[in-house]
Every structure is written in C-alpha cells, then in structure tokens.
Amino acid sequence: MFGFLKKKLKESVEKISKIVKKEEIEVEKVEKAIKEEKLRETKEIVREAKKGIPREIEEEVVKIKPAEIKEEKKGLIERLKRRIKEKTLEEKDLKEILWDLQIGLIESDVAVEVAEKICNDLRNDLIGKSISRKKVEEVVKSSLKNSILDILNVNSLNVLEEVKGKKPFLILLLGFNGSGKTTSIAKVGNFLKQKDLNVVFAAADTFRAAAIQQLEVHGNNLGIKVIKQDYGSDPAAVVFDAVEHSKAKGMDVILADTAGRSHANVNLVDELKKIVRVNKPDLKILILDALTGNDVVEQVKMFDEAVGIDGLILTKTDVYDKGGAILSAVHTANKPIIFIGTGQDYKDLEEFNAEKIVENLLS
Numbered sequence: 508m509f510g511f512l513k514k515k516l517k518e519s520v521e522k523i524s525k526i527v528k529k530e531e532i533e534v535e536k537v538e539k540a541i542k543e544e545k546l547r548e549t550k551e552i553v554r555e556a557k558k559g560i561p562r563e564i565e566e567e568v569v570k571i572k573p574a575e576i577k578e579e580k581k582g583l584i585e586r587l588k589r590r591i592k593e594k595t596l597e598e599k600d601l602k603e604i605l606w607d608l609q610i611g612l613i614e615s616d617v618a619v620e621v622a623e624k625i626c627n628d629l630r631n632d633l634i635g636k637s638i639s640r641k642k643v644e645e646v647v648k649s650s651l652k653n654s655i656l657d658i659l660n661v662n663s664l665n666v667l668e669e670v671k672g673k674k675p676f677l678i679l680l681l682g683f684n685g686s687g688k689t690t691s692i693a694k695v696g697n698f699l700k701q702k703d704l705n706v707v708f709a710a711a712d713t714f715r716a717a718a719i720q721q722l723e724v725h726g727n728n729l730g731i732k733v734i735k736q737d738y739g740s741d742p743a744a745v746v747f748d749a750v751e752h753s754k755a756k757g758m759d760v761i762l763a764d765t766a767g768r769s770h771a772n773v774n775l776v777d778e779l780k781k782i783v784r785v786n787k788p789d790l791k792i793l794i795l796d797a798l799t800g801n802d803v804v805e806q807v808k809m810f811d812e813a814v815g816i817d818g819l820i821l822t823k824t825d826v827y828d829k830g831g832a833i834l835s836a837v838h839t840a841n842k843p844i845i846f847i848g849t850g851q852d853y854k855d856l857e858e859f860n861a862e863k864i865v866e867n868l869l870s
C-alpha cells in the first residue's frame with residue numbers, strides 16, 4: 508500500500524543520512540596523539556584516514572598550531588570528538604534534497620501546500636541542529652513521522668461510539684459515481700452488524716435504477732433490510748421512510764445511499780441539500796476514491812460547501828500505490844478519515860489508524 512510515496516520518503520532519509528554519516532575515523536588514535544602533543548602525528552592520522560573524514564574535521568586539524576595543542580589539549584579533543592560524532596546541517600546541505608522531496612511528494616498526489624508543510628517541518632527540525640552521525644536516520648524519520656501525523660490526526664471520529672449515543676442513528680453516504688459508495692455502505696453495514704447493531708439501508712439513489720438493485724443485492728447478501736421506493740422518486744422521502752421504519756422497529760442505524768454527483772449536477776446537489784434539510788442526518792460521510800489522486804481536494808470542497816461533511820472513507824487503497832491523496836484529503840477537509848477500503852469484499856474495510864499508516868510509510 509502506498510509504495511510510491513514510501514519510496515520518495517525513503518530516498519530523502521537516505522540522502523540526508525549520506526551527508527551526515529560518513530565513516531568515523533579512529534577517535535582514540537587522534538585523542539592519544541593530541542594528548543601526547545604529537546601534532547605531526549595527529550595530522551598524519553587524519554590524513555591517512557582520508558576519505559572517511561568529514562571535511563570540517565580535516566580543516567580543524569590542519570588549523571592546529573603547536574602552541575595550541577599544549578594549551579587547549581582538552582578543549583581540542585572534545586571539539587574533535589564532537590565533530591567526529593555529530594554534524595550540524597546547514598541550509599546548503601539540504602536545499603536540493605528538500606526540493607527533490609517536495610517534487611516527489613507532489614508526484615505522489617500530495618497537495619502542494621501539504622508537501623510544503625512537510626518540507627518546512629523537516630527543514631526546521633534539522634537545520635542548525637547538531638545531529639549524531641549514528642542516529643541520523645532515526646532523526647529524519649521521526650521528523651517526517653511527526654509532520655505526517657500532525658496532518659492526519661484531526662479530531663478523530665469513532666462511529667461506534669457515536670452510533671450508540673442515539674437511536675435510530677442516520678448516516679448519509681455521499682460521493683461521486685464509481686467512488687465505491689455502494690460497496691462502502693455494504694461494508695459499513697456488515698461492520699456495524701458484526702457489532703450487534705440492527706442496520707437498515709435506505710436506497711436514496713433514486714436517480715439510477717441500477718443503484719437500487721445494487722443495494723438490494725448487498726442487503727440480501729448481508730441480511731440487511733433495504734427501504735426503497737420507485738426509481739425517480741424523491742430521495743428525501745425514501746430516507747424519511749427509512750427513519751420512520753427504524754423508529755417503529757427499534758433499529759439502531761440507517762445507512763442511506765445517495766446519487767453520485769458532480770459540480771455539473773446542480774439539481775442533484777439541490778436534492779442532496781433537501782435530503783439533509785428534511786432528515787437532519789447525524790453523520791454525513793464522504794466516500795473518496797483514492798485513485799482520483801489529488802482531485803479528491805476538489806471533491807471534498809464541493810461536498811463540504813454543499814452540505815458539510817463530518818468524515819471520510821477512502822476507498823481502493825489496496826490498488827492505490829501513490830498514497831498522497833490520503834494526506835491531501837484530510838488536510839483539505841480538516842475532517843477525519845473514518846475507514847479505508849482495502850478490497851472488494853465486505854470484510855475489506857479497516858478502521859483508520861494514522862499511526863499505522865505512518866509506520867507503514869516510513870518502515
């Protein structure tokens with residue numbers, strides 16, 4: 508999952524590590540030579556070790572004067588040791604790497620401003636800081652982890668807890684055609700049913716006859732009742748019926764399908780607003796197809812402006828290699844991802860776990 512983004516992050520960690528790491532020279536030998544005030548020998552050791560020596564250490568040693576070695580023995584040893592073990596990164600060391608990272612993130616569908624945030628966080632964490640040559644990978648990874656977690660950890664939403672707070676609980680599922688809306692309704696229905704909740708589907712996509720049939724197939728497979736009216740009927744009325752049915756039968760949750768829409772479907776957007784006005788759903792969840800890439804940003808904006816959304820389900824993460832849409836969607840919506848779709852079966856739904864995603868990205 509998200510192999511492409513993972514690769515881009517890995518490349519940056521490796522490039523920065525390469526600058527910082529470099530082989531350590533034999534500290535003890537240098538220390539001994541200095542202690543014995545053997546300046547020529549100190550320089551010799553450094554010169555012999557050649558390639559493995561960071562440039563600034565060589566410079567430091569070359570600068571030493573015979574008088575200094577006497578007076579400053581201790582300070583000098585400490586300074587050299589520090590230089591050998593640590594490296595202070597400067598803007599010029601990172602400029603190109605940060606730029607490559609930014610481009611790599613954008614290529615992975617990360618929105619430009621999100622890519623900029625990640626690079627700025629990394630710059631602030633690294634520049635001017637003395638970094639242990641041995642721990643550089645850890646430091647870079649941890650900076651990237653924190654930055655990405657910061658994006659993903661918007662106020663989380665626990666559907667199970669929400670659902671248990673009100674009966675019946677109405678969830679409206681929104682999204683473009685083909686985003687995986689109907690499949691996700693079935694998966695969420697299955698998830699809630701397994702938690703011993705009584706679920707009803709409302710077939711409120713009355714715009715496409717096939718949508719009603721599709722939901723009925725899922726309902727039959729899962730043993731979940733589907734409340735429907737004829738093709739072309741008022742979707743607000745279908746949801747209303749489903750709520751009345753649930754009240755009468757003591758059902759816990761209504762999952763309402765809606766017609767897929769885009770900017771161009773002004774009527775459908777108005778219809779969606781009517782469904783919301785009439786039925787006042789407890790949650791409005793937007794289904795996003797990860798394969799849409801950075802275009803998820805536009806979809807989020809459109810639905811949020813039209814009716815306001817409370818959370819997201821990102822589908823098809825199993826076949827989406829780039830990975831960045833997940834960051835773009837959360838950042839734009841400032842709303843949590845509740846579930847991710849990980850396949851075509853009913854069981855292929857995972858509760859969203861930011862830590863797990865970030866661990867995977869930087870493993």
Ligand code: GDP
Pocket residue numbers: 682683684685686687688689690691767822823824825826847848849850851855
């Ligand atoms: P809708 O038009 O938004 O209702 O979309 P559907 O639910 O009919 O899904 C469109 C296609 O995407 C179907 O072939 C689904 O099997 C597939 N699909 C939905 N979710 C996932 C997912 O998480 N992973 C994969 N691989 N396919 C999915």
